[in-house]
Amino acid sequence: MTGQRDAGVLAEEVRRLAAERGAVILAHNYQRAEVQDVADFVGDSLGLSRQAAATDASVIVFAGVHFMAETAKILSPSKTVLMPEPAAGCPMADMITAEQAAAFKAQHPGVPLVTYVNSSAEVKAVSDVCCTSANAPEVVRSLGVPRVLFAPDRNLAAWVATQVSEVEVIAWDGYCPTHDHVSAEAVAEAAREHPDAEVLVHPECRPEVVALADAVLSTSGMLRHVAVSPAEEFVVVTEEGLMHGLAKAAPEKRFFGVCPPMLCPNMKLTTLMKVRDCLQAMSGRIEVAEDVRARAAAAVERMVAIG
16 A cells, blocks of 8 residues: 555656646556556557657657657657656667668669668668558558568568558568567467457567457557457457556456566566656657658658558
């Protein structure tokens, strides 16, 4: 009880500081529950990108990983963007550099590069358009071309290829360790333990795991789906942080993960205390060089416009 009371006091302090600083707090669906609860907006990469672009706040505190805070700065260059834990990176984003992306394009002249938003600003800057897991098929389809390059996630690329069969998708060999490490056996076992449950799988998982899904959805898609699905139980194959949002979206329903649990260590680096400290000191500022930002913005803004 004392811990809950202390967390409540800390949350009140965070909200007070945010009001004093003119700050909006954005938190990804994979963040700790207490961080999600103190945020003004909780969502997936696409939803948070839209909030970053639309907010009137002068300060954006981004509880997520580095590429997300960078994306906020790309879309809102005049705003102060703070990251409570600047060391929170993304292994997938680190799997391709701007030089590698440029070489990938050079190997396939004239073929547009679609880059998952889970990438650095420098990689976005050499991309034709960005996408998220929520809108990747729509982005690829919107280009109206027979072939696209897709980086850095090979698993998302493989799923997109099944959704947009008229387009050849040439994938970079990157992946999200948290999603890629899930085995088909683990998902099948969870489904056996909960035979009445719908199996919801994130498209960052391997194709053999995606094949076991009743629905393949982004985190925002999962949140919408459980609220309207007639199912009462769900096996959820994505990072455990989403369970908090799912319980809020459909409190009368039951949600089960896989074993071992899917935990992103980088997403869990941000704590409520770090959010408080960040606001107190106005620390963890994110900067993107203007020449990089301007080129990256074109690719990100195309993504946001497509929806």
